[in-house]
Amino acid sequence: MEQKPKIxxxxxxxxxxxxxxxxxxxxxAMIGPIISLLFPENNLSSPYQAFDxxxxxxxxxxxxxxxxxxxxFPGPHFWIHHLPKGDAITQLGLWLGCSCALPxxxxxxxxxxxxxxxxxxxxxxxxxxxxxxxxxGG
Amino acid sequence: xxxxxxxxxxxxxKEAIKNWYKFPxxxxxxxxxxxxxxxxxxxxxxxxxxxxxxxxHSVSYVSAWISGFFFISLGIGFLGxxxxxxxxxxxxxxxxxxxxxxxxxxxxxGLIIAMFNALVATGPLAKTGLCNIRxxxxxxxxxxxxxxxxxxxxxxxxxxxxxxxxxVIRIILALIIFxxxxxxxxxGKKIEYPEVKKEDRFTAFFKLSLPYYEPSLxxxxxxxxxxxxxxxxxxxxxxxxxxxxxMGGGWAVVPALNVIMGxxxxxxxxVSMTGLGMGSCASVWPYFRAGAMIPIVVxxxxxxxxxxxxxxxxxxxxxxxxxxxxxxxxxxxxxSFGLFTKGTQLLGWFxxxxxxxxxxxxxxxxxxxxxxxxxx
Numbered sequence: 001m002e003q004k005p006k007i008x009x010x011x012x013x014x015x016x017x018x019x020x021x022x023x024x025x026x027x028x029a030m031i032g033p034i035i036s037l038l039f040p041e042n043n044l045s046s047p048y049q050a051f052d053x054x055x056x057x058x059x060x061x062x063x064x065x066x067x068x069x070x071x072x073f074p075g076p077h078f079w080i081h082h083l084p085k086g087d088a089i090t091q092l093g094l095w096l097g098c099s100c101a102l103p104x105x106x107x108x109x110x111x112x113x114x115x116x117x118x119x120x121x122x123x124x125x126x127x128x129x130x131x132x133x134x135x136x137g138g
Numbered sequence: 139x140x141x142x143x144x145x146x147x148x149x150x151x152k153e154a155i156k157n158w159y160k161f162p163x164x165x166x167x168x169x170x171x172x173x174x175x176x177x178x179x180x181x182x183x184x185x186x187x188x189x190x191x192x193x194x195h196s197v198s199y200v201s202a203w204i205s206g207f208f209f210i211s212l213g214i215g216f217l218g219x220x221x222x223x224x225x226x227x228x229x230x231x232x233x234x235x236x237x238x239x240x241x242x243x244x245x246x247x248g249l250i251i252a253m254f255n256a257l258v259a260t261g262p263l264a265k266t267g268l269c270n271i272r273x274x275x276x277x278x279x280x281x282x283x284x285x286x287x288x289x290x291x292x293x294x295x296x297x298x299x300x301x302x303x304x305x306v307i308r309i310i311l312a313l314i315i316f317x318x319x320x321x322x323x324x325x326g327k328k329i330e331y332p333e334v335k336k337e338d339r340f341t342a343f344f345k346l347s348l349p350y351y352e353p354s355l356x357x358x359x360x361x362x363x364x365x366x367x368x369x370x371x372x373x374x375x376x377x378x379x380x381x382x383x384x385m386g387g388g389w390a391v392v393p394a395l396n397v398i399m400g401x402x403x404x405x406x407x408x409v410s411m412t413g414l415g416m417g418s419c420a421s422v423w424p425y426f427r428a429g430a431m432i433p434i435v436v437x438x439x440x441x442x443x444x445x446x447x448x449x450x451x452x453x454x455x456x457x458x459x460x461x462x463x464x465x466x467x468x469x470x471x472x473x474s475f476g477l478f479t480k481g482t483q484l485l486g487w488f489x490x491x492x493x494x495x496x497x498x499x500x501x502x503x504x505x506x507x508x509x510x511x512x513x514x
Contacts, residue, residue, distance in 0.1 A: 004267070004351040005358055011271045015264025018415070022257050023165050026444040029437035030176045033204055036434060037197050040190050048193040050434045051203040057238040059296070060429040073429035090433040097254060097440055098426060101419035108271065119344065123275050127416070130282050134423035 010108040017104040025096035032090025043087045044068070044078065076135075102131045162262065166448050173445050177205045177438070204438050211442025215255045216449070217466065225443065226252025226386035228466070231315045234308055235476030241304050242296045243432070245384025246425035247439050249289075249418055252386030254443035256415030267350025268408035273363075273401070276344055277409075278417045280370045281387065284377025285421030292382045293428045305484030311383055312477035318389060319471045322463070323509065334362040334400035341366035341399075350405065361402055369399045381421040386414055464513065468506035472499055 036047040045067035053063045064073040079095060082088035109124030154163045184201035211225075218225035230248035234241055263269040295303045341364050349360040372394045376387040388410050395406035425431060475498045479490050 003358075005349045007265060007267055008271070008348070011264045011269060014271050015261045015269065015412075018257050019261025022254060022444055023169060026169065026254075026441050027172055030172050030441045033434045033437055034176055034180055037184070037187070037200060040193065045433075046193075047434050048189065048195045048200055050432050051200065052194070054239055054243055054432060054435050055237070057240050059240050060242060060432075063243075063432060064429050067432075076423070076426040076431070087433050090437045094250075094426075094431060094433060094436060094440060097257075098250075098419060098422050100257060101416035104416065105275070108275075120272060120275060123279065127275060127278050127282060127420075130279075130286065130420045131423075134286055134420045 010111045013111065014104045014108045017107060018100050021096050021100035021103070025093045025100070028089055028093030028096065030093075032086055032088075032093055034086075035084075035089055036086030039086060042085050044074070044082050044085055045087050047087065099131070099135060102128055102135070105131065169445060169448060173208070173441060176441075177208045181205050200434075204434065207435065208438035208442045211251060211439040212446045213442075214251060215443045215446030218255070225255055226380070226384065227315075227318065227389055227470070230384045231311055231470065231473045231477055234311060235473045235480055240296075241307055242292065242425065242428065242430045243435075245289075245292055245382075246422070246430035247436060248384030249381075249386075249422045249425060250431070250436055250439050251443055252380070252384075252388075253415055253418040253422060254440055255447040256386070256388070256411035256418075258444050258447035260412045260415055263408045263411065266408075267348055268405055269412050270346070270348040270405060270409050271412065272344070272348065273346045273395075273405075273409045274413040274416065276346055276366070277369060277373045277391070277395070278413050280374040281377035281380075281391070281413060281417040282420040284374040285381030285387075285417055286377075286424065288378040288381025288383075289421045289424040291378075292384070293424055293430075301484055305481045307383075308477045308481030308484065312474045312481060314379065314383070315470055315474040315477065319467055319474065321389075322467050322470075323505075330403045331359070331361070332396065332400040332402070334364050336364065337362050338364050338366070348405075352404075359402060361400070361405070363399050363401060365398050365400075369394055372398060377417065377421070380414075380418075384425075386418070388414060464506050464509040467509065468502045471505060472502040475502075 033047065036043050040047065045064070046069075049066060050063070053066055058066075061073065065071070068074075076091070076095060079088040079091040083092065105124045105128040109121050109128060112118075112121040112124055154166070157163050158167055181198070181201050184196075184198040187197040189195070189197050214225045214228050218228050226248045229251045230244055233239055233244040233247070237244070260269060264271065292307075295307065299306070344366065346363050346366075347361055349358050351357075352359045373387075373391065376390040376394065379385070379390075380387040388407075391410040391414060392403075392406045395401040395409060396403050401409070475495070479495070483489050
Protein backbone atom coordinates (compact mmCIF):
# COMPACT_ATOMS: atom_id res chain seq x y z
CA MET A 1 0.00 0.00 0.00
CA GLU A 2 1.37 3.38 -1.04
CA GLN A 3 1.84 6.10 1.56
CA LYS A 4 -0.89 8.72 1.51
CA PRO A 5 0.28 12.12 0.23
CA LYS A 6 0.34 15.00 2.71
CA ILE A 7 -2.76 17.20 2.61
CA UNK A 8 -1.86 20.90 2.17
CA UNK A 9 -2.52 22.93 5.32
CA UNK A 10 -4.66 25.45 3.41
CA UNK A 11 -7.06 22.62 2.46
CA UNK A 12 -7.66 21.71 6.08
CA UNK A 13 -7.88 25.29 7.38
CA UNK A 14 -10.28 26.38 4.63
CA UNK A 15 -12.50 23.35 5.21
CA UNK A 16 -12.61 23.85 8.97
CA UNK A 17 -13.41 27.60 8.71
CA UNK A 18 -16.30 26.92 6.32
CA UNK A 19 -17.56 23.96 8.35
CA UNK A 20 -17.58 25.64 11.77
CA UNK A 21 -19.03 28.96 10.65
CA UNK A 22 -21.86 27.07 8.89
CA UNK A 23 -22.50 24.91 11.96
CA UNK A 24 -22.60 27.90 14.34
CA UNK A 25 -24.70 29.90 11.87
CA UNK A 26 -27.18 27.03 11.64
CA UNK A 27 -27.50 26.86 15.44
CA UNK A 28 -28.37 30.59 15.55
CA ALA A 29 -30.75 30.21 12.58
CA MET A 30 -32.57 27.39 14.39
CA ILE A 31 -32.84 29.15 17.73
CA GLY A 32 -33.61 32.67 16.45
CA PRO A 33 -37.18 32.02 15.19
CA ILE A 34 -38.11 30.32 18.48
CA ILE A 35 -36.90 33.36 20.42
CA SER A 36 -38.97 35.53 18.03
CA LEU A 37 -42.09 33.52 18.86
CA LEU A 38 -41.39 33.29 22.60
CA PHE A 39 -40.80 37.05 22.91
CA PRO A 40 -42.91 38.57 20.10
CA GLU A 41 -42.61 42.13 21.43
CA ASN A 42 -38.81 41.84 21.18
CA ASN A 43 -38.56 41.71 17.36
CA LEU A 44 -37.79 44.16 14.62
CA SER A 45 -40.40 42.54 12.32
CA SER A 46 -43.61 40.66 13.03
CA PRO A 47 -43.06 36.87 12.92
CA TYR A 48 -46.75 36.06 12.40
CA GLN A 49 -47.32 37.42 8.90
CA ALA A 50 -44.11 36.44 7.09
CA PHE A 51 -45.21 33.04 5.77
CA ASP A 52 -48.62 34.31 4.61
CA UNK A 53 -46.99 37.17 2.72
CA UNK A 54 -44.37 34.91 1.12
CA UNK A 55 -46.97 32.31 0.17
CA UNK A 56 -49.19 35.09 -1.14
CA UNK A 57 -46.63 35.86 -3.84
CA UNK A 58 -45.71 39.29 -2.50
CA UNK A 59 -42.49 40.94 -3.65
CA UNK A 60 -39.67 41.35 -1.09
CA UNK A 61 -40.22 45.12 -0.73
CA UNK A 62 -43.95 44.59 -0.12
CA UNK A 63 -43.25 41.87 2.46
CA UNK A 64 -40.86 44.04 4.45
CA UNK A 65 -43.24 47.00 4.24
CA UNK A 66 -45.93 44.98 6.00
CA UNK A 67 -43.58 43.26 8.46
CA UNK A 68 -42.03 46.59 9.50
CA UNK A 69 -45.36 48.46 9.59
CA UNK A 70 -44.63 50.75 6.67
CA UNK A 71 -40.85 51.02 6.93
CA UNK A 72 -38.37 49.85 4.27
CA PHE A 73 -36.03 46.87 4.50
CA PRO A 74 -33.18 47.93 6.81
CA GLY A 75 -30.51 45.95 4.91
CA PRO A 76 -28.92 42.56 5.57
CA HIS A 77 -26.67 43.90 8.35
CA PHE A 78 -29.52 45.10 10.59
CA TRP A 79 -28.62 42.49 13.20
CA ILE A 80 -25.64 44.64 14.25
CA HIS A 81 -27.91 47.22 15.90
CA HIS A 82 -30.72 44.95 17.06
CA LEU A 83 -29.19 42.05 18.99
CA PRO A 84 -30.48 40.19 21.02
CA LYS A 85 -33.87 40.44 19.29
CA GLY A 86 -35.13 37.14 17.91
CA ASP A 87 -35.10 38.11 14.23
CA ALA A 88 -31.67 39.74 14.66
CA ILE A 89 -30.29 36.44 16.01
CA THR A 90 -31.84 34.63 13.02
CA GLN A 91 -30.38 37.20 10.64
CA LEU A 92 -26.96 36.85 12.29
CA GLY A 93 -27.09 33.09 11.71
CA LEU A 94 -27.91 33.61 8.01
CA TRP A 95 -25.29 36.36 7.74
CA LEU A 96 -22.58 34.09 9.15
CA GLY A 97 -23.52 31.28 6.78
CA CYS A 98 -23.61 33.51 3.72
CA SER A 99 -20.29 35.17 4.53
CA CYS A 100 -18.27 32.12 5.64
CA ALA A 101 -16.23 32.04 2.44
CA LEU A 102 -14.82 35.52 3.15
CA PRO A 103 -12.67 34.58 6.18
CA UNK A 104 -11.84 31.25 4.52
CA UNK A 105 -10.49 32.76 1.30
CA UNK A 106 -8.74 35.59 3.17
CA UNK A 107 -7.01 33.14 5.51
CA UNK A 108 -5.81 30.81 2.76
CA UNK A 109 -4.62 33.90 0.88
CA UNK A 110 -2.38 34.75 3.83
CA UNK A 111 -1.15 31.13 3.89
CA UNK A 112 -0.29 31.32 0.19
CA UNK A 113 1.57 34.60 0.87
CA UNK A 114 3.70 32.89 3.54
CA UNK A 115 4.30 30.02 1.12
CA UNK A 116 5.38 32.63 -1.47
CA UNK A 117 2.71 31.36 -3.90
CA UNK A 118 1.84 34.81 -5.19
CA UNK A 119 -0.49 33.63 -7.97
CA UNK A 120 -2.86 31.96 -5.55
CA UNK A 121 -2.40 34.74 -3.02
CA UNK A 122 -3.80 37.11 -5.66
CA UNK A 123 -6.57 34.64 -6.65
CA UNK A 124 -7.62 34.07 -3.01
CA UNK A 125 -7.63 37.78 -2.25
CA UNK A 126 -9.50 38.43 -5.51
CA UNK A 127 -12.25 35.99 -4.52
CA UNK A 128 -12.31 37.46 -0.99
CA UNK A 129 -12.68 40.94 -2.48
CA UNK A 130 -15.56 39.74 -4.73
CA UNK A 131 -17.41 38.39 -1.72
CA UNK A 132 -16.67 41.55 0.30
CA UNK A 133 -17.93 43.72 -2.56
CA UNK A 134 -21.07 41.61 -2.88
CA UNK A 135 -21.70 42.00 0.87
CA UNK A 136 -21.09 45.71 1.22
CA GLY A 137 -20.69 47.21 -2.25
CA GLY A 138 -22.73 47.44 -5.46
CA UNK B 139 -17.97 4.22 6.99
CA UNK B 140 -16.47 2.85 10.19
CA UNK B 141 -13.24 2.24 11.99
CA UNK B 142 -11.99 -1.11 13.16
CA UNK B 143 -12.59 -2.24 16.75
CA UNK B 144 -10.58 -5.40 17.15
CA UNK B 145 -11.05 -7.10 13.81
CA UNK B 146 -14.65 -5.96 13.17
CA UNK B 147 -15.41 -2.64 11.47
CA UNK B 148 -18.01 -0.65 13.42
CA UNK B 149 -21.02 0.74 11.56
CA UNK B 150 -20.99 4.52 11.45
CA UNK B 151 -23.76 4.88 14.06
CA LYS B 152 -21.98 2.67 16.61
CA GLU B 153 -18.82 4.65 16.08
CA ALA B 154 -20.84 7.86 16.60
CA ILE B 155 -22.29 6.64 19.92
CA LYS B 156 -18.92 5.34 21.14
CA ASN B 157 -17.11 8.59 20.29
CA TRP B 158 -19.93 11.07 20.95
CA TYR B 159 -17.65 13.46 22.83
CA LYS B 160 -15.08 13.64 20.02
CA PHE B 161 -15.10 15.68 16.82
CA PRO B 162 -16.92 15.40 14.37
CA UNK B 163 -19.59 13.54 16.37
CA UNK B 164 -20.14 16.06 19.15
CA UNK B 165 -21.16 18.91 16.87
CA UNK B 166 -23.23 16.45 14.83
CA UNK B 167 -25.14 15.41 17.95
CA UNK B 168 -25.57 19.02 19.12
CA UNK B 169 -26.88 20.10 15.71
CA UNK B 170 -29.30 17.18 15.46
CA UNK B 171 -30.44 17.70 19.07
CA UNK B 172 -31.17 21.39 18.48
CA UNK B 173 -33.03 20.48 15.26
CA UNK B 174 -35.06 17.84 17.09
CA UNK B 175 -35.97 20.27 19.87
CA UNK B 176 -36.79 23.15 17.52
CA UNK B 177 -38.61 21.44 14.64
CA UNK B 178 -40.39 18.64 16.50
CA UNK B 179 -40.34 19.44 20.23
CA UNK B 180 -41.22 23.12 19.82
CA UNK B 181 -44.00 22.21 17.36
CA UNK B 182 -45.83 20.40 20.18
CA UNK B 183 -45.02 23.05 22.79
CA UNK B 184 -46.24 25.84 20.49
CA UNK B 185 -49.83 24.61 20.87
CA UNK B 186 -49.72 25.78 24.50
CA UNK B 187 -48.09 29.18 23.83
CA UNK B 188 -50.48 32.09 23.35
CA UNK B 189 -49.86 34.68 20.67
CA UNK B 190 -50.27 38.37 21.54
CA UNK B 191 -53.73 39.86 20.82
CA UNK B 192 -52.51 41.78 17.75
CA UNK B 193 -51.04 38.65 16.11
CA UNK B 194 -52.74 37.53 12.89
CA HIS B 195 -52.08 33.84 13.53
CA SER B 196 -51.38 31.44 16.37
CA VAL B 197 -47.88 30.44 17.43
CA SER B 198 -48.55 26.84 16.35
CA TYR B 199 -49.51 28.02 12.83
CA VAL B 200 -46.17 29.82 12.37
CA SER B 201 -44.27 26.92 14.01
CA ALA B 202 -45.90 24.48 11.57
CA TRP B 203 -44.67 26.56 8.63
CA ILE B 204 -41.16 26.70 10.09
CA SER B 205 -41.05 22.94 10.67
CA GLY B 206 -42.56 22.28 7.24
CA PHE B 207 -39.89 24.31 5.47
CA PHE B 208 -37.18 22.55 7.52
CA PHE B 209 -38.35 19.06 6.55
CA ILE B 210 -38.80 20.02 2.90
CA SER B 211 -35.23 21.37 2.87
CA LEU B 212 -33.93 18.28 4.69
CA GLY B 213 -35.58 16.01 2.13
CA ILE B 214 -34.34 18.05 -0.84
CA GLY B 215 -30.78 18.18 0.48
CA PHE B 216 -30.71 14.47 1.22
CA LEU B 217 -32.31 13.30 -2.05
CA GLY B 218 -30.49 15.78 -4.24
CA UNK B 219 -27.10 14.82 -2.82
CA UNK B 220 -27.92 11.11 -2.94
CA UNK B 221 -28.89 11.25 -6.59
CA UNK B 222 -26.19 13.70 -7.66
CA UNK B 223 -28.74 16.14 -9.02
CA UNK B 224 -28.39 18.84 -6.34
CA UNK B 225 -30.92 20.60 -4.13
CA UNK B 226 -31.09 23.89 -6.00
CA UNK B 227 -32.12 22.14 -9.21
CA UNK B 228 -35.04 20.58 -7.32
CA UNK B 229 -36.24 23.55 -5.25
CA UNK B 230 -36.32 26.46 -7.71
CA UNK B 231 -38.17 24.78 -10.63
CA UNK B 232 -40.68 22.96 -8.40
CA UNK B 233 -41.40 26.04 -6.29
CA UNK B 234 -41.75 28.27 -9.38
CA UNK B 235 -44.05 25.77 -11.10
CA UNK B 236 -46.33 24.79 -8.25
CA UNK B 237 -46.30 27.52 -5.58
CA UNK B 238 -47.55 31.11 -5.69
CA UNK B 239 -44.32 32.46 -4.15
CA UNK B 240 -42.56 35.37 -5.82
CA UNK B 241 -39.75 34.16 -8.12
CA UNK B 242 -37.09 36.38 -6.50
CA UNK B 243 -37.88 34.90 -3.08
CA UNK B 244 -37.87 31.40 -4.59
CA UNK B 245 -34.49 31.96 -6.22
CA UNK B 246 -32.99 33.38 -3.04
CA UNK B 247 -34.16 30.29 -1.15
CA GLY B 248 -32.83 28.10 -3.97
CA LEU B 249 -29.34 29.56 -3.60
CA ILE B 250 -29.43 28.93 0.15
CA ILE B 251 -30.39 25.32 -0.51
CA ALA B 252 -27.73 24.87 -3.19
CA MET B 253 -25.04 26.52 -1.10
CA PHE B 254 -25.12 25.07 2.39
CA ASN B 255 -25.29 21.40 1.57
CA ALA B 256 -22.01 21.86 -0.29
CA LEU B 257 -20.38 24.10 2.31
CA VAL B 258 -20.98 21.73 5.23
CA ALA B 259 -19.52 18.81 3.26
CA THR B 260 -16.34 20.79 2.53
CA GLY B 261 -15.01 20.35 6.08
CA PRO B 262 -14.78 16.54 6.01
CA LEU B 263 -13.84 16.48 2.30
CA ALA B 264 -10.97 18.94 2.73
CA LYS B 265 -9.20 16.50 5.07
CA THR B 266 -8.95 14.06 2.18
CA GLY B 267 -6.96 14.80 -0.93
CA LEU B 268 -10.15 14.80 -2.99
CA CYS B 269 -10.96 18.41 -2.20
CA ASN B 270 -8.36 20.32 -4.18
CA ILE B 271 -8.68 23.88 -2.87
CA ARG B 272 -6.38 25.28 -5.56
CA UNK B 273 -8.60 23.86 -8.29
CA UNK B 274 -11.65 25.12 -6.41
CA UNK B 275 -10.20 28.63 -6.22
CA UNK B 276 -9.27 28.42 -9.90
CA UNK B 277 -12.86 28.01 -11.07
CA UNK B 278 -14.32 30.15 -8.27
CA UNK B 279 -13.37 33.32 -10.12
CA UNK B 280 -15.58 32.75 -13.19
CA UNK B 281 -18.38 31.12 -11.23
CA UNK B 282 -18.51 33.83 -8.56
CA UNK B 283 -18.44 36.52 -11.26
CA UNK B 284 -21.08 34.78 -13.38
CA UNK B 285 -23.31 34.01 -10.40
CA UNK B 286 -23.06 37.57 -9.04
CA UNK B 287 -24.01 39.01 -12.45
CA UNK B 288 -26.79 36.44 -12.75
CA UNK B 289 -28.21 37.38 -9.36
CA UNK B 290 -28.04 41.12 -10.10
CA UNK B 291 -29.77 40.52 -13.45
CA UNK B 292 -32.51 38.53 -11.70
CA UNK B 293 -33.25 41.41 -9.30
CA UNK B 294 -33.20 43.91 -12.21
CA UNK B 295 -35.51 41.83 -14.45
CA UNK B 296 -37.96 41.32 -11.59
CA UNK B 297 -38.07 45.09 -10.90
CA UNK B 298 -38.36 46.24 -14.52
CA UNK B 299 -40.47 43.58 -16.25
CA UNK B 300 -42.94 42.65 -13.52
CA UNK B 301 -45.46 39.88 -14.27
CA UNK B 302 -44.32 39.49 -17.90
CA UNK B 303 -40.78 38.97 -16.66
CA UNK B 304 -42.02 36.27 -14.25
CA UNK B 305 -43.64 34.50 -17.20
CA VAL B 306 -40.57 34.65 -19.45
CA ILE B 307 -38.29 33.45 -16.63
CA ARG B 308 -40.52 30.43 -16.05
CA ILE B 309 -40.55 29.52 -19.75
CA ILE B 310 -36.75 29.80 -20.04
CA LEU B 311 -36.30 27.75 -16.87
CA ALA B 312 -38.73 25.14 -18.26
CA LEU B 313 -36.54 24.74 -21.35
CA ILE B 314 -33.38 24.47 -19.23
CA ILE B 315 -34.95 21.84 -16.94
CA PHE B 316 -36.23 19.89 -19.95
CA UNK B 317 -32.72 19.89 -21.44
CA UNK B 318 -31.33 18.83 -18.05
CA UNK B 319 -33.78 15.91 -17.88
CA UNK B 320 -32.64 14.78 -21.32
CA UNK B 321 -29.01 15.04 -20.17
CA UNK B 322 -29.73 13.05 -16.97
CA UNK B 323 -31.59 10.37 -18.95
CA UNK B 324 -28.79 9.92 -21.48
CA UNK B 325 -26.31 9.81 -18.60
CA GLY B 326 -23.88 12.28 -20.03
CA LYS B 327 -20.26 11.49 -20.74
CA LYS B 328 -18.29 10.60 -17.59
CA ILE B 329 -14.79 9.28 -17.36
CA GLU B 330 -13.60 8.04 -13.96
CA TYR B 331 -9.90 8.62 -14.62
CA PRO B 332 -9.45 10.73 -17.77
CA GLU B 333 -6.15 10.48 -19.55
CA VAL B 334 -4.52 13.85 -20.16
CA LYS B 335 -1.39 13.50 -22.24
CA LYS B 336 -0.11 17.05 -21.96
CA GLU B 337 -0.99 20.12 -19.92
CA ASP B 338 -1.34 23.36 -21.89
CA ARG B 339 0.77 26.33 -20.75
CA PHE B 340 -2.16 28.28 -19.30
CA THR B 341 -3.28 25.38 -17.07
CA ALA B 342 0.27 24.32 -16.18
CA PHE B 343 1.02 27.87 -14.94
CA PHE B 344 -1.46 27.42 -12.06
CA LYS B 345 -0.06 24.02 -10.87
CA LEU B 346 -3.50 22.70 -10.07
CA SER B 347 -2.93 18.96 -9.64
CA LEU B 348 -3.05 17.43 -6.15
CA PRO B 349 -2.31 13.69 -5.82
CA TYR B 350 -4.71 11.80 -3.59
CA TYR B 351 -4.90 8.29 -2.13
CA GLU B 352 -7.69 6.19 -3.70
CA PRO B 353 -8.71 3.36 -1.27
CA SER B 354 -10.51 1.32 -3.96
CA LEU B 355 -7.29 1.12 -5.98
CA UNK B 356 -4.93 1.02 -2.99
CA UNK B 357 -2.67 3.58 -4.61
CA UNK B 358 -1.98 7.28 -5.02
CA UNK B 359 -3.68 8.84 -8.04
CA UNK B 360 -1.78 11.68 -9.68
CA UNK B 361 -3.42 13.50 -12.55
CA UNK B 362 -2.76 16.15 -15.18
CA UNK B 363 -5.25 18.82 -16.20
CA UNK B 364 -5.74 20.81 -19.39
CA UNK B 365 -8.00 23.34 -21.19
CA UNK B 366 -8.25 25.63 -18.18
CA UNK B 367 -9.33 28.62 -20.27
CA UNK B 368 -12.22 26.70 -21.85
CA UNK B 369 -13.27 25.65 -18.36
CA UNK B 370 -13.36 29.29 -17.26
CA UNK B 371 -15.66 30.21 -20.15
CA UNK B 372 -17.99 27.25 -19.54
CA UNK B 373 -18.08 27.83 -15.77
CA UNK B 374 -18.87 31.54 -16.20
CA UNK B 375 -22.09 30.64 -18.04
CA UNK B 376 -22.93 27.97 -15.48
CA UNK B 377 -22.58 30.62 -12.76
CA UNK B 378 -24.72 33.06 -14.75
CA UNK B 379 -27.57 30.53 -15.05
CA UNK B 380 -27.19 29.39 -11.45
CA UNK B 381 -27.22 32.93 -10.05
CA UNK B 382 -30.13 34.03 -12.23
CA UNK B 383 -32.39 31.06 -11.52
CA UNK B 384 -31.28 30.36 -7.95
CA MET B 385 -29.93 26.91 -8.74
CA GLY B 386 -26.61 25.35 -7.96
CA GLY B 387 -24.35 24.28 -10.81
CA GLY B 388 -23.10 20.89 -9.67
CA TRP B 389 -24.93 19.23 -12.57
CA ALA B 390 -22.74 21.23 -14.98
CA VAL B 391 -19.52 21.85 -13.04
CA VAL B 392 -18.78 18.16 -12.44
CA PRO B 393 -18.98 17.18 -16.14
CA ALA B 394 -17.12 20.38 -17.10
CA LEU B 395 -14.23 19.55 -14.76
CA ASN B 396 -14.30 15.88 -15.79
CA VAL B 397 -14.76 16.15 -19.55
CA ILE B 398 -13.24 19.56 -20.40
CA MET B 399 -10.39 19.63 -17.91
CA GLY B 400 -9.69 15.91 -17.50
CA UNK B 401 -10.20 15.87 -13.74
CA UNK B 402 -10.87 12.45 -12.09
CA UNK B 403 -14.61 12.09 -11.42
CA UNK B 404 -14.38 11.85 -7.61
CA UNK B 405 -12.12 14.91 -7.45
CA UNK B 406 -14.48 16.81 -9.78
CA UNK B 407 -17.44 16.02 -7.52
CA UNK B 408 -15.58 17.07 -4.35
CA VAL B 409 -14.10 20.23 -5.87
CA SER B 410 -17.43 21.30 -7.37
CA MET B 411 -19.02 21.27 -3.91
CA THR B 412 -16.29 23.46 -2.47
CA GLY B 413 -16.10 25.86 -5.39
CA LEU B 414 -19.86 26.19 -5.79
CA GLY B 415 -20.47 26.59 -2.09
CA MET B 416 -17.84 29.31 -1.78
CA GLY B 417 -18.71 30.92 -5.13
CA SER B 418 -22.36 31.12 -4.11
CA CYS B 419 -21.28 33.29 -1.17
CA ALA B 420 -20.89 36.06 -3.77
CA SER B 421 -24.13 35.41 -5.66
CA VAL B 422 -26.37 35.16 -2.60
CA TRP B 423 -25.70 38.73 -1.44
CA PRO B 424 -27.63 40.62 -4.16
CA TYR B 425 -30.71 38.66 -3.05
CA PHE B 426 -29.82 39.26 0.61
CA ARG B 427 -29.41 43.00 0.05
CA ALA B 428 -32.66 43.19 -1.94
CA GLY B 429 -34.52 41.81 1.09
CA ALA B 430 -35.44 38.55 -0.66
CA MET B 431 -34.23 36.55 2.35
CA ILE B 432 -36.97 36.79 4.95
CA PRO B 433 -35.12 35.52 8.05
CA ILE B 434 -37.86 33.40 9.62
CA VAL B 435 -38.60 31.78 6.20
CA VAL B 436 -35.01 31.16 5.06
CA UNK B 437 -33.61 30.01 8.41
CA UNK B 438 -35.32 26.57 8.41
CA UNK B 439 -34.14 26.01 4.81
CA UNK B 440 -30.56 26.78 5.90
CA UNK B 441 -30.87 24.46 8.91
CA UNK B 442 -32.38 21.69 6.78
CA UNK B 443 -29.44 21.74 4.40
CA UNK B 444 -26.85 21.67 7.20
CA UNK B 445 -28.56 18.79 9.02
CA UNK B 446 -29.25 16.96 5.75
CA UNK B 447 -25.65 17.42 4.65
CA UNK B 448 -24.23 16.11 7.93
CA UNK B 449 -26.56 13.10 8.09
CA UNK B 450 -26.35 12.36 4.38
CA UNK B 451 -22.59 12.00 4.47
CA UNK B 452 -22.80 9.25 7.14
CA UNK B 453 -25.95 7.30 6.25
CA UNK B 454 -25.46 4.00 4.43
CA UNK B 455 -28.04 3.83 1.73
CA UNK B 456 -29.92 0.54 1.45
CA UNK B 457 -31.78 1.36 -1.75
CA UNK B 458 -30.13 1.78 -5.10
CA UNK B 459 -29.69 5.53 -5.49
CA UNK B 460 -30.12 5.23 -9.24
CA UNK B 461 -33.83 4.33 -8.82
CA UNK B 462 -34.48 7.41 -6.70
CA UNK B 463 -32.72 9.36 -9.46
CA UNK B 464 -35.26 8.04 -12.01
CA UNK B 465 -38.18 9.26 -9.89
CA UNK B 466 -36.56 12.66 -9.56
CA UNK B 467 -36.02 12.83 -13.33
CA UNK B 468 -39.73 12.12 -13.82
CA UNK B 469 -40.56 14.82 -11.27
CA UNK B 470 -38.35 17.35 -13.03
CA UNK B 471 -39.91 16.43 -16.39
CA UNK B 472 -43.39 17.08 -14.99
CA UNK B 473 -42.09 20.28 -13.37
CA SER B 474 -40.69 21.61 -16.64
CA PHE B 475 -44.14 21.30 -18.18
CA GLY B 476 -45.70 22.97 -15.14
CA LEU B 477 -43.21 25.83 -15.45
CA PHE B 478 -43.94 26.25 -19.16
CA THR B 479 -47.71 26.35 -18.69
CA LYS B 480 -47.45 28.73 -15.74
CA GLY B 481 -45.22 30.99 -17.81
CA THR B 482 -47.65 31.08 -20.74
CA GLN B 483 -50.48 31.79 -18.30
CA LEU B 484 -48.61 34.74 -16.75
CA LEU B 485 -47.89 36.13 -20.23
CA GLY B 486 -51.57 35.81 -21.11
CA TRP B 487 -50.87 33.57 -24.11
CA PHE B 488 -52.93 30.47 -23.30
CA UNK B 489 -54.00 28.20 -20.47
CA UNK B 490 -53.87 24.48 -21.19
CA UNK B 491 -56.89 22.35 -20.22
CA UNK B 492 -56.62 19.85 -17.38
CA UNK B 493 -56.69 16.81 -19.66
CA UNK B 494 -53.47 17.96 -21.36
CA UNK B 495 -51.73 18.32 -17.96
CA UNK B 496 -52.96 14.87 -16.92
CA UNK B 497 -51.77 13.44 -20.22
CA UNK B 498 -48.30 14.88 -19.64
CA UNK B 499 -48.27 13.42 -16.11
CA UNK B 500 -48.93 9.99 -17.66
CA UNK B 501 -46.07 10.56 -20.13
CA UNK B 502 -43.74 11.32 -17.19
CA UNK B 503 -44.85 8.16 -15.38
CA UNK B 504 -44.17 6.23 -18.61
CA UNK B 505 -40.67 7.69 -18.83
CA UNK B 506 -39.91 6.68 -15.21
CA UNK B 507 -41.15 3.11 -15.86
CA UNK B 508 -39.02 2.93 -19.01
CA UNK B 509 -35.96 4.13 -17.06
CA UNK B 510 -36.58 1.50 -14.36
CA UNK B 511 -36.77 -1.25 -17.00
CA UNK B 512 -33.69 0.10 -18.76
CA UNK B 513 -31.84 0.26 -15.41
CA UNK B 514 -32.62 -3.38 -14.62
